[in-house]
Amino acid sequence: MFWQQLVNGLTLGSTYSLVALGYTLIMGVLNIINMAHGEVFMFGAFVGLFLVNYLKVNIFVAMAGAMVASALLGILLEMLALRPLRRRAVSDLAPLISTIGVSIFLENLALKIFGPQSQAFPAGALSGVQLQLGPIRITLVQIVILGISFGLMFVLRFWLSKTRVGKAIRTTAESIETANLLGINTNKIILLTVALASALGGIAGVLVGLSINAVEPTMGLSMGLKGLAVLILGGMGNITGAMLGGLILGIAEVFTVAYGASSYRDAVAFGIIILILFIRPQGLFGKRQGGRF
Amino acid sequence: MDIILNQYYLQIVIFVLVNAILGVSIYMTLSTGQLSLGNAGFMSIGAYTCAILTVKAGFPVYLAIPIGGAAASFISLIIGYPALRLTGIYLAIATLGFGEVVRVIILNLKITNGALGISGIPTLGTKISKMLSSFGLSRFGGLTAQQTSNLLVLVVLIFILAFLVFFCTRLNRSRVGRAFASIKADESAAEAMGINTTYYKLLAFALGAFIAGMAGGLSAHLTFFIGPKDFAYHRTVEILSFAVLGGSDLIIGPIVGALLLTMLPELLRSASEYRLMIYGALMVIMMAFRPQGLISEETVRFWKRKLGRRIKQ
Numbered sequence: 187m188f189w190q191q192l193v194n195g196l197t198l199g200s201t202y203s204l205v206a207l208g209y210t211l212i213m214g215v216l217n218i219i220n221m222a223h224g225e226v227f228m229f230g231a232f233v234g235l236f237l238v239n240y241l242k243v244n245i246f247v248a249m250a251g252a253m254v255a256s257a258l259l260g261i262l263l264e265m266l267a268l269r270p271l272r273r274r275a276v277s278d279l280a281p282l283i284s285t286i287g288v289s290i291f292l293e294n295l296a297l298k299i300f301g302p303q304s305q306a307f308p309a310g311a312l313s314g315v316q317l318q319l320g321p322i323r324i325t326l327v328q329i330v331i332l333g334i335s336f337g338l339m340f341v342l343r344f345w346l347s348k349t350r351v352g353k354a355i356r357t358t359a360e361s362i363e364t365a366n367l368l369g370i371n372t373n374k375i376i377l378l379t380v381a382l383a384s385a386l387g388g389i390a391g392v393l394v395g396l397s398i399n400a401v402e403p404t405m406g407l408s409m410g411l412k413g414l415a416v417l418i419l420g421g422m423g424n425i426t427g428a429m430l431g432g433l434i435l436g437i438a439e440v441f442t443v444a445y446g447a448s449s450y451r452d453a454v455a456f457g458i459i460i461l462i463l464f465i466r467p468q469g470l471f472g473k474r475q476g477g478r479f
Numbered sequence: 480m481d482i483i484l485n486q487y488y489l490q491i492v493i494f495v496l497v498n499a500i501l502g503v504s505i506y507m508t509l510s511t512g513q514l515s516l517g518n519a520g521f522m523s524i525g526a527y528t529c530a531i532l533t534v535k536a537g538f539p540v541y542l543a544i545p546i547g548g549a550a551a552s553f554i555s556l557i558i559g560y561p562a563l564r565l566t567g568i569y570l571a572i573a574t575l576g577f578g579e580v581v582r583v584i585i586l587n588l589k590i591t592n593g594a595l596g597i598s599g600i601p602t603l604g605t606k607i608s609k610m611l612s613s614f615g616l617s618r619f620g621g622l623t624a625q626q627t628s629n630l631l632v633l634v635v636l637i638f639i640l641a642f643l644v645f646f647c648t649r650l651n652r653s654r655v656g657r658a659f660a661s662i663k664a665d666e667s668a669a670e671a672m673g674i675n676t677t678y679y680k681l682l683a684f685a686l687g688a689f690i691a692g693m694a695g696g697l698s699a700h701l702t703f704f705i706g707p708k709d710f711a712y713h714r715t716v717e718i719l720s721f722a723v724l725g726g727s728d729l730i731i732g733p734i735v736g737a738l739l740l741t742m743l744p745e746l747l748r749s750a751s752e753y754r755l756m757i758y759g760a761l762m763v764i765m766m767a768f769r770p771q772g773l774i775s776e777e778t779v780r781f782w783k784r785k786l787g788r789r790i791k792q
Contacts, residue, residue: 219572266767267763267766271766271767271770276770277770278566278568279509279567280766280770282568282571283514283723283762283766284762284763284767286516286716286719286759286762287758287760289759290716290762291755291756291759291760292759294753294756298756407579407712408579411576414572414575414576415576417572418569418572449583449586449587450584450587452579453580453583455576456577456580459572459573459576460558460561463561463562463564463565463573467564467565
């Protein structure tokens with residue numbers, strides 16, 4: 187029972203980590219919270235669903251397609267809602283409000299197009315194979331989710347620390363002005379970061395849609411909130427924090443459901459936010475000042 | 480007279496006034512430069528507290544509404560204290576989460592009647608008419624009972640809004656108001672000047688929650704039914720868009736915003752279907768082109784100068 191729940195929690199948590207990584211990347215580079223990230227996640231899920239249902243492509247192709255489409259949406263978001271604000275000095279709240287606007291717009295656009303009912307991936311998208319490993323039963327969907335999310339996280343880590351572009355992103359995160367002086371095209375780097383963050387959100391959408399077998403326009407809000415909880419739990423702009431924080435939240439939620447209060451599952455994320463703000467406001471893995479990535 | 484006292488128009492004016500009160504509630508928090516996304520949550524705490532007190536415990540309405548506000552205010556202190564010691568982003572996230580949690584709790588509690596909501600709440604209009612008829616004033620010349628009760632509600636709401644505006648303008652000229660303004664202008668500088676920023680931010684947040692809670696209680700007694708869906712995240716975004724459109728520098732800003740945005744779906748029928756999409760697009764556009772909102776201090780100064788010159792001539 188315990189090990190089974192642990193695996194379920196890790197699977198759920200790894201999708202939270204992917205979503206939280208999107209918040210963290212944008213937070214690290216631009217120092218803002220992208221409130222529309224949850225809706226990018228929802229958009230990715232719908233793109234995946236559309237590709238599988240109507241174009242009958244393989245589920246892995248659909249995931250790649252969702253990543254590309256979400257990245258494009260992210261680029262649009264940066265150009266329309268974030269870049270105009272950077273040109274002039276505005277208060278810290280302006281990007282927050284602007285992205286809230288984008289999120290509410292996208293959610294209601296999806297409601298208009300797809301309707302409020304939830305839709306499912308077709309039964310054959312990933313066959314319901316189950317493996318028995320000692321006391322643990324693990325489905326193929328879970329293996330795919332775990333494999334893809336952990337794979338992506340490690341690739342991202344390596345890419346940020348070792349490659350030239352990754353280093354440019356980290357420099358921009360330290361200071362946009364300094365990065366500009368060093369000859370980095372920061373506008374391009376910011377665009378790339380937002381696209382990357384959105385791509386991660388998009389594929390997380392397909393993975394979550396597969397695992398709970400439901401895709402609906404309102405899925406963005408609750409997932410966005412959980413990503414934000416992980417962001418605070420792990421420390422703002424801290425990549426390791428986002429990865430581990432997501433796993434912690436996922437496990438905490440699964441155990442809350444397994445051992446009692448199932449209807450309060452969605453309250454766990456909020457409880458964690460308030461608790462962390464009281465005892466360790468810089469997050470579990472954050473330092474008090476600076477030191478991003 | 481009949482056109483002015485049309486049931487439908489009166490109803491719209493009542494909604495405009497309730498929304499204007501909600502606009503004041505978000506203005507309060509914004510006046511220290513903090514963004515609260517929990518106004519719908521506080522509204523629902525106020526509405527449910529108030530409705531439960533009047534329906535189940537038989538409290539009089541005029542007592543239940545302030546109690547609802549106080550309950551919302553009390554809870555805001557618990558959320559606000561840890562979040563407001565930090566920068567503005569933390570409050571936005573904590574209150575966003577709070578709004579969702581309130582919804583989950585209301586859905587699961589017995590006393591709030593879960594997803595079904597509380598119905599049969601006595602409306603404010605009938606309460607006031609009853610009170611008046613006990614004094615022997617049942618009818619004003621030629622008005623139907625319905626019109627009288629709606630008009631009375633209108634008067635009460637206008638009185639509350641006028642009091643709030645008066646309160647806020649007085650507050651702005653006080654020591655507290657100047658502390659709010661300095662925190663909004665530059666938090667670190669305000670702290671360096673010896674202002675206890677956490678205390679003043681918490682005060683503004685709790686006041687905003689109190690007003691939102693009261694507005695919740697009022698709206699519960701205007702619609703005679705409340706359910707958990709009435710106070711979802713969308714309601715917060717709606718309230719926020721009043722302040723974004725009208726501007727949050729002056730108290731008149733969110734009130735004008737509430738007026739414009741509440742009238743919009745009534746004037747443009749096709750707009751009501753795309754209401755939330757319009758709000759979303761509006762927020763993005765306003766932030767890009769006019770982040771201070773339609774009415775800022777500069778706008779007022781400009782018009783004063785312009786009109787003043789014309790009077791001199």
